Amino acid sequence: MPTRPLIPRHAAAQVNAALADTRVVLVNGARQAGKSTLVRVVAGDRLVERRDLDREPDRTVAIADPEGFVDSSELLVIDEIQRVPQLLLAIKVSVDEDPRPGRYLLTGSSQLFGMIDAPDTLPGRMETVQLWPFSQGEIDDEPDGFIDAVFTLGPRLKHTSTVTRADYAARIVRGGLPEAVFRDDPGRREQFLDAYVQALIDRDVRQLSDIQHKGQLRKLVRLLAARSATIISANSLESALELSRPTIARYLQALEETFLIKRIPGWSRNLGHRATAAPKLVFVDSGILANEMAVEARALLRPGAPFGPLLESFVLSELCRQLTWSGQRAELSHYRDRDQFEVDAVLENRSGQVVGIEVKAASTVRQGDFRGLQRLRDRLGEDFVAGIVLYTGANTLPFGDKLRVMPVSALWQVAAP
Structure with missing residues (x-):
């Protein structure tokens, strides 16, 4: 062997x-x-x-x-x-x-x-x-320096990529768990990921929480996969699972404590509001997420496939990984205001400087894709460092003051200054 x-x-x-x-x-x-x-x-x-x-x-x-x-x-x-x-x-x-x-x-x-x-x-x-599971930079021996670079260079940061949409899809489905990364056969990888989630539920989750409905917990994981990168609350899952709100909340906590999922809090300059804002949920590993949704890499490229939510969850989990070693001490949130302006990821460092990130599963970007970033920029003034739309195209392009479109692969291919 x-x-x-x-x-x-x-x-x-x-x-x-x-x-x-x-x-x-x-x-x-x-x-x-x-x-x-x-x-x-x-x-x-x-x-x-x-x-x-x-x-x-x-x-x-x-x-x-x-x-x-x-x-x-x-x-x-x-x-x-x-x-x-x-x-x-x-x-x-x-x-x-x-x-x-x-x-x-x-x-x-x-x-x-x-x-x-x-x-x-x-x-x-x-x-x-x-x-965390392997980052893309660890797998490819790339620098994984985007967070430090964007806070240092802001809109001056540039990156050109040769990574294709098909390659992004393959990376999402592969994920970062070492056993999955080293399995080239998709069928063998799927068997591993199925067994992984089941073992997690049977052993670790049940150690942390009083699990009385194991079958419903397995169903909950699949429901969460279908709603990944969206705002999740226990009461929205109540009718689908026929479980009480406190039980669902307890199960969500156990899944987070065993590193299957992560909740990204809502961003606000008001710390009290930030603590109570509805979180966005992502899976710690995109390979598990894709497997729970039963999608293969080629299928992700077809019209109507859930490429967008999977790519957003993939990006958010890569940012979470990078925050554990970046020189910038920053926190990751998402932004959504009462007027429905949204930003997928908000990075705020300890000086109060903010970088906003939108994720688009497309190789072209329109001005309207910067709607939420423009709102955040106008609201924050000098504290707003840059607004980046990460897309599956090849080049970095300007879209107004402090606003740029940039390839997703900048996350792991850009080096810290």
Whole structure:
């Protein structure tokens, strides 16, 4: 069997930096996103002990003797820490007695402190590094520097692309989970993705939430796929699933905590309004999304196919990935006002500067496609850095003051200045 290539991860530098000055480092992300491989690379030549809580013998010992399980004079790697959250208290005691940095390197496949039975024990002692599935730049060995570039250069940023609509469709369907990326046979990839979602529901989601309607939860995932990149609320799903609003809200929370979906909040300069604005939902991995919608790459190119929503979800998830390593500390939101002006993605850095992004699954763009970006620009004035319409065409073109159309591939092919 041929050896798979080792794809370098942007997160490796973050983990190394955190181990140098922080007692506990958690690499958190979706199952099979490459956490264990990343940890092996980071550990390198260090003296390391390893535990894996997906293995029943390790889990049994961890539950019976938490203090003994975490006792180590070397860097201790513990995979899937969410399986025995009681270990966090034992780790706290250990690092309080011996506060050297780089004591523990943990991996997890759920939002650890969202768990019902996870004690809140490690504030100030632990740094979390988010690991998403592969970005397009990681797969292609490209720089993945769009966010830093657009905040630095604004409308002066330019990019020319040779990526075709067919290639974008293929990238969407492939996604970024390593096992799916390395499977060239579409049928084998689909089998993996089917099993992946089912296993997530059967094991991880049920660990986090009281799931009484497993069949309805599977139906919910497919309904969410059909509505990806749209504003989702629990009450809009009530009649379709015949479940109560609180139950649906709880299931949505569990799906987000296990990194299947992500909710993008609504943007507002009013922080109170931002916290209550309806979020937009995207899937963490576009390959899972396409598989749940039962669409193939060639079918996406046909008239009437859901290329637009899938491309928007793909772009939003690539932006989420890039925000975990970009130099710009920015937050991702979407914009929609009472007059129905909309912007697919709003990036705001800590200085209050804003970049607006629209996504169009077309190789030509019209002035009307900038309607929401123009509203945002006029409202923000000097704080508005640039408005970009990402499209499937080849060139960067001006469309007015601070407004540009640019190929989608700029997301991963542009380097940070």
